[in-house]
Amino acid sequence: MEALKQELKEKIIAVLNLEDINLEDINDNDPLFGDGLGLDSIDALELIVMLDKDYGIKLVDPKEGKVIFQSIETMGNYIKENRTK
């Protein structure tokens, strides 16, 4: 799980072009959207594609992302349970 969370942080920084953010800036329970990293709905769509491409998880409703992408912790848990690759 720790490895997965580390991997997610790296991917988020790369996929969302967060050039000024370091791995250690993101805590497992920090909110990713709003006050935390300041991600927005377009980032959410980018992350949905990442779930599909890298973990074989297909979301049909963008609203599902809201719950899954709360933090690195929630993302990690969701991926662990639902990944197909």
Place this chain on the structure above:
Amino acid sequence: MRKTYINGVGCISAQKTVDTVFLEEAELNESDTILPLKIPVYKDFISPVAIRRMAKGVKNGIVASALAMKEAKVTTVDAIITGTGMGCIEDSEKFLKTILENKEEFLTPTSFIQSTHNTVGAQIALGLQCKAYNLTYVNGSVSFESALLDAKMKMEEEEASTVLIGGIDEIADYTTSLFKLAGFIKKENQSPYRVLNSTTKGAVHGEGAIFFALENEKKENTYAEVLDIEILNKLKVEVLEDKIKTFLNANSLQISDIDAVILGYNGDVEYDTYYNTLSENAFVNTPQVYYKHLCGEFNTASAFGLWVGAKIIKTQQIPEILKVNTLENTEYKTILLYNQYKGIDHSFTLISRC
């Protein structure tokens, strides 16, 4: 009727056109077929969170518009009107390539969003939180002039007192290779690429983001007044002079009233005949100016031409590097700009000292 004044400019181009007086550091490059723009320091203008998804054209547009507004000392505008021939073509390429290479799978929205032509004007509005009139023109080499005409109409209709207009186009690798294939860009082995008296087809291409803050009031920092703009789809070279005379007459002017004419020469032997005919006949006794040897050809390169015109009026001098002929005037009061691309999208723009 309300008038239109250029009160601020912001020019991102292949030349050093930020924090300079007027092309004193201009460099003539006659050996490349592409003239990329000098990248400004984006971080001085755009926050890191905002910048991470922005297309090149968006970033340049935001910087150029900020410079124009700053110079005019305006913080809000009543309209944002942009022109672009190809839009943010780099992101269009990116999205299209992913569609084709990934067989329509695993596509992400960012480059699609950045590829819509109106994205520059939209993101400027978003940054300024400007809910006013917002429009984008995309019609070849009159994209910018359409924006200028619209802005002038807004003033005349008394619908606006401050309008931000700009022209944005960017170079992208694959599109460049296609343009070379189609012959729009000059062939690689023909340098030096001289714009005047060229004997080859095609043009050296460039990119830029050139913005103007227009106001209906003359101020201390005013560059020039925009008197009139006319856009014509098609024009035969034989009737060009008559059309210009009619245009000038409508503004109670004659050829002899024009203190300098700015011509859109791009070195394409096939179509520079339009400029030659004016240069050799109607305007033979008028100081003539050209500029695409400095910024390259692109759909909104004529915005660089207007920047040149505004600077000539403000500084009352024509830098040597811009001169087609050796004529000079003691005063540069009224300037005419003429541009076309491949024999279509002709525009006449008239500006004057005030």
Place this chain on the structure above:
Amino acid sequence: MNKGVAITGMGIISAIGNTVEENYFSLVNNKAAITSIENIPTVHKAVIKVGEIKKTNQQLADELQLAADNNFSRTALLGTIAAKQAVQNAGISSINEYRTGLISATSVGGMDMTETHYYDYFENENLVKYISCHEGGDVAHKIADELDLQGMVTTISTACSSAANAIMLGARLIKTGKLDRVIVGGTDALAKFTINGFKTLMILSDGYNMPFDNDRKGLNLGEAAAYLVLESDAIVEKENKKVLARVSGYGNANDAFHQTASSENGEGAFLAMEKAFQVANLKSEQIDYINVHGTATPNNDLSEGRAIMRIFGENKTPDFSSTKPFTGHTLAAAAAIEAVYSVLAIQNNVVFPNLNFKTPMEEFNLVPQTTLKHKNIEHVLSNSFGFGGNCSTLIFSKSI
């Protein structure tokens, strides 16, 4: 009210018909045309439904009697067909007789050709002619050529509100006396580029679009072109022209909220409608029918609905419907085809039905007109909103 600018001709081609008459027939007979896609090879074929014109490029080119070596994109083919109809409908024989302009709108432009031939250009010399199609103005240039129009030609691209802005600019050019006659409208063909683009935003429905329904799941894309001829009153009087209706109001504002989504309270839409009322010098209660933008995305209909309630007042909303269940969302052409539908509503005194509606949205009690309704129509308000916060409203009025 202000008199507005005369509309003297119109032309249209959409999924529900190849002429104005055919479109009207479909609208009053509930003949929607949302189907599986046939003309574009896409992996999403099985999942999405679109408003597609069931004619191949070759068939369209033959109708226009184009030379075999033409380089028309599908967008240009559709646009030329509609523009020619409009000019003919307005009884124009000598196009350059007056100061005549063409203000066109497109978002896709020649993308259909670019995406089809992208990697083949270097292999096949015969395809090189399509490279120039990509530039935004190519479609307008081709239409102008086919009409032999030499005057002012320009193109507007503000995503899905593009054609509304073209109509607005045309009206302004006539009102300010810069032109006497302007052909205005828009055209967009279906393309893989837009299908996939909208798919990444997750706003495509896998079924039939259901505007203003609580269970709406997104939009169906469509393709279409429509053009209108606007003429000065001087020409109308001199040539004793029949006026179909008038463009009496227009407004353009930016939501300045998000790159693709509309704000919660529909601020941009509200401002655009407010401005259109000012220009038309009309009050909201004078509107008899709203042709809403109504794309059936969760976001648009909520935002637009709120803006409408703010402008018209709670429980004071006039009959409204979205015609997108018939045609799909035709992007830059949407406001042009809906302008034609607005004029048809005025001419025939009808409100077109909002198909596929079942359940009102939980956020408010706005219920669209779901069946064809006959009543006197003096003024129609038509909304069009696009990515980038571009919001535009047009008001069409009966000519007195």
